[in-house]
Amino acid sequence: MKFSIGREEVLKPLQLAANVAEKRQTLPILSNVLLISKPEGLRIMATDSEVEVISQLGLDQHTVAGQTTVPARKILDICKNLPPSAAISFELSKERLLIKSGKSRFTLSTLPADDFPHFDEGQGKHRFHVKSSLLKKLIDNTQFAMAQQDVRYYLNGMLLEVTEDHTLRAVATDGHRLATSSCRLDPAESPEAVQAIMPRKGILELTRLLDDNDENCECLVGDNFVRISSGGFTFTSKRVEGRFPDVQRKLPKTGDLIVTADRDSLKQTLQRVAILTNEKYRGVRLQLTPGLMTILANNPEQEEAEEELDVTYHGGKLLDIGFNVAYLLDALSALPAGSVELAFIEGNNSVLIRSLAAEDAPAQSLYVVMPMRL
Numbered sequence: 001m002k003f004s005i006g007r008e009e010v011l012k013p014l015q016l017a018a019n020v021a022e023k024r025q026t027l028p029i030l031s032n033v034l035l036i037s038k039p040e041g042l043r044i045m046a047t048d049s050e051v052e053v054i055s056q057l058g059l060d061q062h063t064v065a066g067q068t069t070v071p072a073r074k075i076l077d078i079c080k081n082l083p084p085s086a087a088i089s090f091e092l093s094k095e096r097l098l099i100k101s102g103k104s105r106f107t108l109s110t111l112p113a114d115d116f117p118h119f120d121e122g123q124g125k126h127r128f129h130v131k132s133s134l135l136k137k138l139i140d141n142t143q144f145a146m147a148q149q150d151v152r153y154y155l156n157g158m159l160l161e162v163t164e165d166h167t168l169r170a171v172a173t174d175g176h177r178l179a180t181s182s183c184r185l186d187p188a189e190s191p192e193a194v195q196a197i198m199p200r201k202g203i204l205e206l207t208r209l210l211d212d213n214d215e216n217c218e219c220l221v222g223d224n225f226v227r228i229s230s231g232g233f234t235f236t237s238k239r240v241e242g243r244f245p246d247v248q249r250k251l252p253k254t255g256d257l258i259v260t261a262d263r264d265s266l267k268q269t270l271q272r273v274a275i276l277t278n279e280k281y282r283g284v285r286l287q288l289t290p291g292l293m294t295i296l297a298n299n300p301e302q303e304e305a306e307e308e309l310d311v312t313y314h315g316g317k318l319l320d321i322g323f324n325v326a327y328l329l330d331a332l333s334a335l336p337a338g339s340v341e342l343a344f345i346e347g348n349n350s351v352l353i354r355s356l357a358a359e360d361a362p363a364q365s366l367y368v369v370m371p372m373r374l
Contacts, residue, residue, distance in 0.1 A: 001066020001092035003037040003059050007082050007101075010044075013055035014076045016233070017046035020053050020205055021072035027117075032069035034116045035090070035097075039063050045116070046072055051202045052119050052236040053209065067113040070097050078106050119236055124220035124227065126191035130168055130183070132217050132230050134362055136210035138170040138181045139203060141365045144330045145172040145179035146200055154242025157199045160226065161247075164193045171247050177327045179334070180247060181365040196226050197244055202237035209233050255343025255352050257315030259288065263340045263355070266293075267332045269307045273297045274325045276305040282326050283374045288319040288344075297325070321349050322374035328353075331367035 017033045024031075034045040042057045078099055079088060088101045092110070099106040139158070147155035152175075159171040162185065169182040198206075206228065210217070217230040227236045273284055277297045287294040290313055297305045321344070331353045332340065338357025345352065353367040 001035070001037050001068060002062075002064035002090065003042060004062070004087060004089040005042065005057065005059065007079055007084060007086040007088055009057055010042075010088065011076075011079055013044045013057060013232075014072070014079055016053050016055060016205070016208060017044050018072040018076040019208065020046040020048055020051050022048045023073065029069060029111045029115050030117070031071060031073070032111055032116070033072040033075060034067065034069045034113055036067040036113070037063050037090075038065050047117060047119070048201070049117060050199055050238045051205055053205065054234040054236075056232045056234075066092055068092050068097060068110045069113055069116050070108045070110050074108055075099070078108075119225060119238075124222040124225075126162065126194045126221040128162065128168070128185055128189060128191050128219050129216045130185065130219060131213075132210050132215045133212045134183050135168075135217055135219075135228075136207060136212060137363045138168065138183060139207050139210075141181035141334045141363065142170045142172045142179040143203055143207065144334070145174060145177050145367075146203065147174035148200070150174065152242075154197050154240050154244055157197050157240050158203045159195060159197050159244040159247075160221075161195045162191060162193055162221075169247070171244065173245060176324070176370050177331075178245075178247075178368040179331070179365070180367075181363050183363045191221075194221050195244065196221050197240040197242060198226055198237050199240050202226075202235075206235055206237070209235055256346040257288070257317055257319055257344040258313070259293065259342040259344070260312040260339055260356065261293070261309065261342070263332055263335055263337055263357075265309060266311075266340065267329060269295055269309050270325055270329055270332070273305040273307055274329070276303045277325055281372070282324050283322050283372055284325040284328075285320065285322045285374055288313055288315075290316070315344075319344060322372045323351070323369055324372055327369045331369065334365060334367070336361070 022030045036043040042059050044055045082101050086101045091098045095110050097108045150156055161169045166185045166187045167182050168185050171180045217228050220227040224239050273295045278299045285296045293309045293311045295307050335355040336358045341354050341356050343352040349371045351369050
C-alpha cells in the first residue's frame with residue numbers, strides 16, 4: 001500500500017474516525033482506523049461495533065492498492081501537528097506504516113485489515129432523502145433532551161420516525177422533558193411509516209458528519225441498522241431495541257393557559273434568576289397574573305432572586321408553578337428569536353413551548369417540560 005494526500009484533505013475524515021474508534025477496548029483493533037487505498041480513492045473506516053463511519057477521498061494515479069489498520073488517535077495527532085499545507089505520503093512496509101512529510105518521518109504499528117470488524121447489516125427496507133442541513137437541524141433541536149445512563153436504555157438515544165403523512169420526526173426525552181422537531185418529506189419517495197431508535201453516541205457523531213448545506217442525504221432503515229450517506233461519508237448505526245414513549249400521547253396539541261413572550265427577554269431573565277437557584281435542583285418558580293410573569297428563585301444560603309417580565313397571558317387563572325430552569329433554557333435556546341408561546345396544561349401543569357416566529361420554517365419544533373415541586 002502506498003499513496004500521498006494533502007493534510008487538509010485527510011484531517012477531517014481522520015478526526016471523524018478517531019471520534020468513533022474506542023480508546024479503551026477489549027478488542028485492540030477497535031482502537032484502530034482501517035485504511036484502504038485503491039487507484040480510484042482512499043477509504044477511511046472506524047467502528048466501535050455499534051457505530052460505523054466510512055469516508056471516501058480521491059487519490060492520484062500513482063497509488064499502490066493495499067489495506068491496513070493503524071491506531072486512530074496516533075495517526076490523527078501526527079497529521080494534525082504537521083504544517084497546514086503539508087503533503088503526506090503513506091507506505092506500508094513489513095507490517096509498519098511509514099508516514100513522511102517534508103523532513104518528518106513516523107512509523108506506526110499495524111494490525112491486519114482482515115481482522116477489522118464489519119457490520120452485518122442485512123437488507124435495508126425503507127429509503128428516503130432529506131437535506132443535510134434539515135436533518136442536522138432536527139437533531140440539534142432535540143439532542144439535548146436525550147437521557148444519560150438511564151436504566152431505560154432506549155431513552156439514552158433518539159427516535160427517528162417517518163409517519164404516514166410523509167413527516168420525518170426526531171424525538172428525545174429523559175422522562176422529565178420531551179423535545180421533538182419535524183420536517184416534511186417528498187411524498188413521491190418517502191417510505192412507509194417506520195421508527196428507529198439510534199444510540200446516543202451515534203447521534204452525537206452524526207451531527208459532526210452533517211454539513212449545514214442543501215446536499216441530499218440518503219437515509220436507509222433496515223431491521224437492525226440505520227445508514228445515512230452524504231457527500232464523501234457513509235454513517236451506519238445499529239438500532240436500539242425497545243419501545244419509545246408514544247409521542248402523540250406525551251405531546252398535547254395545546255394548553256389551557258397561554259403565555260406569549262419575547263424569546264430573548266424571557267431567556268435573559270431566566271439566566272439572571274438562575275444564578276441564585278439551588279445548584280442541585282435548579283428550580284425556579286413562575287407566577288402568572290394578567291400581563292405579568294414573575295420569576296423567583298432561592299437557595300440554601302438564603303439568597304433570593306426575583307424578576308418581573310411583561311407578557312401576554314390568556315387564561316385569566318392565577319398560576320404558581322415550579323420548573324427546572326435548565327430545561328426551560330435548553331428549549332428556548334433551540335428556538336429562533338422572536339415570539340414564543342408557553343401553553344400550560346391544566347391537570348398536570350406541564351408546559352408546551354413553541355415558536356410563533358417560525359411557523360413557516362422547514363423544521364417545526366415543540367418542547368414539553370414537566371413541573372417540579374419547590
